[in-house]
Amino acid sequence: MEAIGKFFSWFIGLGPTVMMPIVVFIIGIAFRAGWQRALRGGITVGIGLAGLFLVVDVIVNAMKPATEALAARLGLQLTLVDVNWTDCAVAWGWPGMAGVFVGIIIVNAIMILLRLTKTMWTDVWSYWHGQTFGAFVWALTGSLPLGILAGVLFLAINSIIADPLAKTVAEFNGMPGISVPCSPSSNFSLLSIPLNRIVDRIPVLKDIDASPEAIRKRFGIFGELSVLGAILGMIIGLAAGYNLAKILQLGMQVAVIMVLLPRMVGIISEGLVPVTQSVITFMRERYKGREVYVSVDCAVELGGAGVMESSIILYPLTVLLAAILPGNKLLPIASLSEIPFYAGAVAPFTKGNIVRTVLIVLILTVPVLYVATALAPVHTEAYRLMGMMTNEIAAGAQVASVDMGGDLLAGILIQPFRLFAQR
């Protein structure tokens, strides 16, 4: 028993970039992806993780001093470092990864057989949302089994939330038979239904919309994340009281973050493709003849009518909202790349109405920012356990993000686990 324990702590001690290739390789073999594809996939995941660790350094070096200077100058409390999808490194690198992976496939199978859900969890990539939540609970309680349980529970609840939304989402995006269970998209879709009903009762507001063509023509360039990042970086530098050289440098650094962060995350996803394909084939054969939805990544919602235009309007509004919201400590910059996902989740339920989509996303971003602020200590502990940003965290830095750090379901579901918190 002791020897097994020793082996596991040695194995985890190898660090995510060594441990995960091995874990992904084993999962690949188990799901019959073939040893060559499993090996290549495993190594690719390790490379993606290593790439993300590099981007974290850029984020910390550029954004931490900038937001601190900005906050000090304007008297704001925006002390958290926005790490956005760097959370994927926690998700695919934490020691409970394989547990949540296998766990949700088994639990999802049982739920489909018992007709508790129609959504097949075929979208392996999006397990990362549950993985991150599991890692948060692991950081909170110090217990790996509780973390794995939390991660599986999170994804199981996601699939139940997605069921009643599936038809509308599928129709709006022209993809019959799909479902988008991943959080925070499913939460945003669900909550946009009552909010849209409320807008229906407000005179004037209920009848207006914006012209997508006009927005695209005039501001389309700001929808490109590289351009958006450069401009936002320069504005922040200006507001932080930087000199011209530093303003220009910060602009480029933010552009780098905006472009490289998703690229690195993409490499992890590339490594998971063989496993993903095996899981899809496995599930489709298993549940033939049943009425089931195939779950797909929330990215398919981004092409919906009005989504890109709504996002362009939302970028500056979100930053302003974060700056004036009392008690909020996160200034979302890297996290702005999550905005189109929010708009994509809401748009099917506003029928692509831009004014409504913008309004509903803004309203829902308020609790998101509070959740991100509240979860920051747990979030930071997860990073510390992963050996990420060790020096900065020791010096008192705290991290947060909009996507999983501010996920509304995570904000609620973590409460019962606080009973098991360490210390």
Place this chain on the structure above:
Amino acid sequence: MADKKIIVFACGAGINTSTIAMELIGAELKNRGFTNVELVRINMADIERWLDRLSVLVEMTRSPRPYGVPTVKGFPFLTGDKEGQKQVIEQIVNYIS
């Protein structure tokens, strides 16, 4: 040497769905002996800068408007629909050969 054919895979964030389709379609094209192809995955918001260079656009999410370039929908690669995948490959082969 003939010009390289560029196949652009566009999804919402240029992260996951475009990657899945690119990996699978790339492997199949290689099998069929198409070596002079370049595969690019992008964010749909960045599509404009590729329009005059691409041979085929593989949409993983709806494009904001029709672009008048050869376009196929890559959704079957997300849902695991094998029949649909074959059709997509045939369409792409038609455009690049």
